[in-house]
Amino acid sequence: MTSTAQRFSIGLTGGIGSGKTTVANMFGELGASLVDTDAIAHQLTAPGGLAIASIRDHFGADFIDEHGAMDRARMRSHVFGNATARHALEAILHPLIRSETARAAEAATGDYVIFVVPLLVESGTWVGRASRILVVDCEEEVQIARVMQRNGLRRDEVEAIMAAQASRPARLAVADDVIENNGDAAGLLPRVRELHASYLELARAA
Template sequence: MLSVGLTGGIGAGKSAAVRLLAARGAVVVDADLIAREVVEPGTPGLAAVVAEFGPEVLAPDGSLDRARLGRLVFADEERRRALNALVHPLVARRSAQLQEAAPPDAVVVHDVPLLTENGLADRYDTVVVVDASDATRRARLVGARGMAEADADARMAAQATRAERLAIADHVLANDGTLADLDRQVAALWRTLTEMRVARDGPGPG
């Protein structure tokens, strides 16, 4: 089994790269989906968040009001760290469980938006960064997602810089071009990851 950490700044096209890898046989572990799962109603994770931030972070149906919680933590680094301290261990535990459940000859791609920011590179056998220029990312956020330019800039500024992400990369997918350009790079990356997996573990069953 090969464990791959994949990340990229907002608007870089990380989700597209993950879909292309999944289509080639990667087992995908999505940190964002897990982060939602571990604070669903009735979970210890949600109880811990409510104990820390108060019942006002709950929606009327008892689920987590993500927008309200986001407003509380976005501009307050201490509150954001408190939230991360609650949620990140739960996400890490569940991610490990999903990796352990994968076939022994799998290439497991962990889709982790804040891999760089949270210093997680050492958890994986290799790290892939989906990279695009700030101008490209801003144009995608404004054009495709309908964000105001100021909001796009604020979201980008809240993340690691391109240089910080590239500093931890073992492999880079340059995604300033078309989906076809990205697909060609993913095809080459998939060959490399498969070769790495075979070198580690042998050919595997079949």
Template sequence: MKESRHGKPLLVVLTGGIASGKTAVSDQLAGKGVPVIDTDRIAREVVTPDSPGLQAVVKAFGPAVLDDNGNLDRAALRQEVFDDDSARRRLEAILHPLIESEARRRIDQHDNDAYVLLVVPLLIETGLFADADRVVVVDVPASTQIERLMARDDITREQAERMLAAQTDRQQRLAAATDVIENDGSLEQLRQRVDRLHEHLLALSSRRRNRSTRNP
């Protein structure tokens, strides 16, 4: 990770496997006034009807990826890139720069905050935001993810296992982490762990701003 400019808020990336509890963590921090930027939401926004992003996707994959109302048919697009690495790379080459550009525009709106939380579920897979100051991984055992997925999406164990297999290995995520939130207990335990993380990030931000003040 590259060191951020002095005086700027910490850029904190939150990631984790599917059904790990990223939303619970980001919601709690948002409740404390931390600005939260979710790249999944941005990914949907950059392909709204008539947007340059959607036009580029249609140019690359054809009008079959649109539904009858001119919206992106995500199921059809997934079918286009499923098990096709070259198609997936073409899609990423279109979307990732748009997502990163919009995310950074929003980050720049929060210069007076201690830190900005950027939610990037596929951080390891995409390689984006390598300049983050901290990488927070929400971690749970695979068995817990499977149980949560089965309950949340009403799917079979086999389907849940396939969804996990399609993501980055748990150990790869942990290897990239500067901070880990274990989410294998109760909601109260999670709340306490997030509180401790928040205080830690505030302290880091304060120290960096103090260094910047002493060394303008």
């Protein structure tokens, strides 16, 4: 993806419940352009999305809901623990996500680009493509409590999601920068401002 190499960019990631969306929005308010790969994936699988025809062809009409979107609950249940089905879905979505991400980056007008990539480590393709990797990190117990409260899930359900994601050590191992988020959102702003100032300098020098 040439756009990431030509322009200073940040790959932002974190585990479920880490607060990466909150952090990303703070950077956005300071002038960064946000390219959210999760949001792009949702657009691709929404009614009329670019992935819908291929999903219908491969998985069948049962995986498309009455509105014409991918049936997320059915697909999630189908691919969970089914590596063949998961790889098939990824083969449909990932090339489209890459092209749409590149297009969004080319159109970005902010001081620099932040790619918000929930599965950055798991994908194995982002390290080296973004100029720097920023990890939003928190204690696992904090993650569990946040997701239980936010999503209404049981503890074992949250733990299963976390087990399917990269571990904290794996994320931290690729990090150039880390934001610790064990408290409330207000406490994040000083660190976000500090990193934003640093990123502005690096973007201008790029």
